[in-house]
Amino acid sequence: xxxxxxxxxxxxxxxxxxxxxxxxxxxxxxxxxxxxxxxxxxxxxxxxxxxxxxxxxxxxxxxxxxxxxxxxxxxxxxxxxxxxxxxxxxxxxxxxxxxxxxxxxxxxxxxxxxxxxxxxxxxxxxxxxxxxxxxxxxxxxxxxxxxxxxxxxxxxxxxxxxxxxxxxxxxxxxxxxxxxxxxxxxxxxxxxxxxxxxxxxxxxxxxxxxxxxxxxxxxxxxxxxxxxxxxxxxxxxxxxxxxxxxxxxxxxxxxxxxxxxxxxxxxxxxxxxxxxxxxxxxxxxxxxxxxxxxxxxxxxxxxxxxxxxxxxxxxxxxxxxxxxxxxxxxxxxxxxxxxxxxxxxxxxxxxxxxxxxxxxxxxxxxxxxxxxxxxxxxxxxxxxxxxxxxxxxxxxxxxxxxxxxxxxxxxxxxxxxxxxxxxxxxxxxxxxxxxxxxxxxxxxxxxxxxxxxxxxxxxxxxxxxxxxxxxxxxxxxxxxxxxxxxxxxxxxxxxxxxxxxxxxxxxxxxxxxxxxxxxxxxxxxxxxxxxxxxxxxxxxxxxxxxxxxxxxxxxxxxxxxxxxxxxxxxxxxxxxxxxxxxxxxxxxxxxxxxxxxxxxxxxxxxxxx
Numbered sequence: 001x002x003x004x005x006x007x008x009x010x011x012x013x014x015x016x017x018x019x020x021x022x023x024x025x026x027x028x029x030x031x032x033x034x035x036x037x038x039x040x041x042x043x044x045x046x047x048x049x050x051x052x053x054x055x056x057x058x059x060x061x062x063x064x065x066x067x068x069x070x071x072x073x074x075x076x077x078x079x080x081x082x083x084x085x086x087x088x089x090x091x092x093x094x095x096x097x098x099x100x101x102x103x104x105x106x107x108x109x110x111x112x113x114x115x116x117x118x119x120x121x122x123x124x125x126x127x128x129x130x131x132x133x134x135x136x137x138x139x140x141x142x143x144x145x146x147x148x149x150x151x152x153x154x155x156x157x158x159x160x161x162x163x164x165x166x167x168x169x170x171x172x173x174x175x176x177x178x179x180x181x182x183x184x185x186x187x188x189x190x191x192x193x194x195x196x197x198x199x200x201x202x203x204x205x206x207x208x209x210x211x212x213x214x215x216x217x218x219x220x221x222x223x224x225x226x227x228x229x230x231x232x233x234x235x236x237x238x239x240x241x242x243x244x245x246x247x248x249x250x251x252x253x254x255x256x257x258x259x260x261x262x263x264x265x266x267x268x269x270x271x272x273x274x275x276x277x278x279x280x281x282x283x284x285x286x287x288x289x290x291x292x293x294x295x296x297x298x299x300x301x302x303x304x305x306x307x308x309x310x311x312x313x314x315x316x317x318x319x320x321x322x323x324x325x326x327x328x329x330x331x332x333x334x335x336x337x338x339x340x341x342x343x344x345x346x347x348x349x350x351x352x353x354x355x356x357x358x359x360x361x362x363x364x365x366x367x368x369x370x371x372x373x374x375x376x377x378x379x380x381x382x383x384x385x386x387x388x389x390x391x392x393x394x395x396x397x398x399x400x401x402x403x404x405x406x407x408x409x410x411x412x413x414x415x416x417x418x419x420x421x422x423x424x425x426x427x428x429x430x431x432x433x434x435x436x437x438x439x440x441x442x443x444x445x446x447x448x449x450x451x452x453x454x455x456x457x458x459x460x461x462x463x464x465x466x467x468x469x470x471x472x473x474x475x476x477x478x479x480x481x482x483x484x485x486x487x488x489x490x491x492x493x494x495x496x497x498x499x500x501x502x503x504x505x506x507x508x509x510x511x512x513x514x515x516x517x518x519x520x521x522x523x524x525x526x527x528x529x530x531x532x533x534x535x536x537x538x539x540x541x542x543x544x545x546x547x548x549x550x551x552x553x554x555x556x557x558x559x560x561x562x563x564x565x566x567x568x569x570x571x572x573x574x575x576x577x578x579x580x581x582x583x584x585x586x587x588x589x590x591x592x593x594x595x596x597x598x599x600x601x602x603x604x605x606x607x608x609x
Contacts, residue, residue: 041356
């Protein structure tokens with residue numbers, strides 16, 4: 001520690017739930033606001049300063065924010081909480097933060113599904129692509145932070161009446177959760193615990209008024225802040241210790257991963273991001289004199305670091321810094337115990353440590369062979385039992401599921417049908433296009449004839465229309481019902497030659513057999529509805545309007561992702577859903593087979609002969 005009155009330190013993990021969209025200025029362009037997927041420490045410093053100033057806490061404002069002797073802020077990273085994604089073994093992993101990806105982590109090829117350590121052996125004939133998504137330290141999950149772009153008219157700073165400028169904002173969507181670990185420093189453990197308690201009390205008192213970023217006047221940046229573990233607010237580690245061991249033997253390689261931009265300078269005093277490795281060796285020499293350390297490999301990327309000053313309402317000067325994710329692979333001649341690792345991580349590299357710059361953590365190098373690419377998860381706020389998470393992430397008590405009756409039953413049917421119809425049509429068109437090669441024997445005239453048989457009008461019974469349709473395409477027998485407009489045997493043979501592969505079925509079936517299965521729509525629909533994994537739009541749309549679903553998200557109790565309420569609605573409306581799917585399929589199949597084989601499809605080029 002640098003300050004003479006600092007003897008011990010720890011970290012205060014805080015959980016940020018965005019209750020409003022977040023817009024953080026990251027460039028000098030006055031007409032454009034871009035939000036990164038990490039909330040910088042300076043933005044959090046401004047949030048705390050505004051809260052303390054509004055509460056009249058001048059002493060804490062000087063001690064924690066102005067001087068920075070007790071508190072060092074840290075970037076907030078996406079927090080992947082249980083319930084977002086399941087592990088490959090089916091278990092529910094515990095919450096973990098996603099940090100900047102190490103610079104050595106690459107994927108072979110443009111769409112590779114494995115990762116490799118480019119510090120090791122690589123294939124010179126294989127193109128490699130760096131992993132850019134934030135990833136947990138154990139490389140088990142990647143974070144997909146959702147953002148929304150919007151345009152608006154804003155007033156100019158000149159104050160001229162009746163004039164405005166078009167602004168463009170890319171903000172982080174509300175309802176997502178982040179985690180930051182503020183570093184607290186004090187002369188003893190009792191003072192350290194007192195600082196943590198006072199900080200938590202100040203944040204709790206300011207609940208509902210905290211804002212992040214520079215867009216607070218436009219309803220941006222509303223946030224709810226609370227300790228990750230109220231019972232044990234302090235943690236000894238700078239980062240979530242999920243990336244392997246926290247101790248290394250002498251001579252064993254170890255990776256120093258930069259978590260936030262490092263403002264390091266060269267020998268001449270100028271900004272020089274490439275001097276990161278030199279700064280690391282200097283820190284080791286100051287902390288442990290006589291230690292033997294050598295750099296095995298390094299990968300440092302440079303980037304501009306700017307900030308927005310809330311007090312002066314303007315941007316600060318940009319400087320070149322080593323970007324987060326930069327890696328320096330070291331080898332030390334002494335053992336790195338857990339205590340030594342924590343002692344090293346308590347220091348920072350470069351300048352502006354109070355804003356959270358220059359923070360790093362130590363990791364074990366990845367395996368030499370290829371490893372699977374981590375799946376993607378959204379940092380949504382996990383809901384506590386008995387509560388429902390609103391779209392802005394705030395929990396509210398869950399109510400008992402409704403039992404639709406009377407007019408509510410009519411409304412429920414209308415909501416479910418209007419939600420189901422669009423994805424069913426999309427599913428039918430996709431099925432026809434994917435089976436275009438097997439539909440070649442069909443003709444637009446035959447498909448149009450079948451569609452006329454299946455056509456229904458308002459008030460017409462879909463069950464009767466299906467019965468007539470099945471009688472038209474079914475195999476002739478003495479006991480089979482006669483269709484009013486039977487097809488010719490030649491047309492039936494064409495239906496027998498045309499084939500398709502229904503989703504979820506590995507074998508091809510003839511179009512005639514596929515359509516004849518509509519004789520039992522209640523049994524046919526569950527096998528041919530849009531698949532919850534391949535086409536989740538259907539499940540998501542129904543879950544969002546399901547009156548029996550407390551949070552509007554797909555369920556895990558049934559493979560379809562639907563509740564028993566929606567499954568019962570499907571059984572009651574199976575004939576109507578089947579008519580919608582098959583009629584949409586017939587219309588799209590007619591367009592597919594009508595397309596001239598010599599004429600390219602829309603968006604395709606005619607092959608050159």
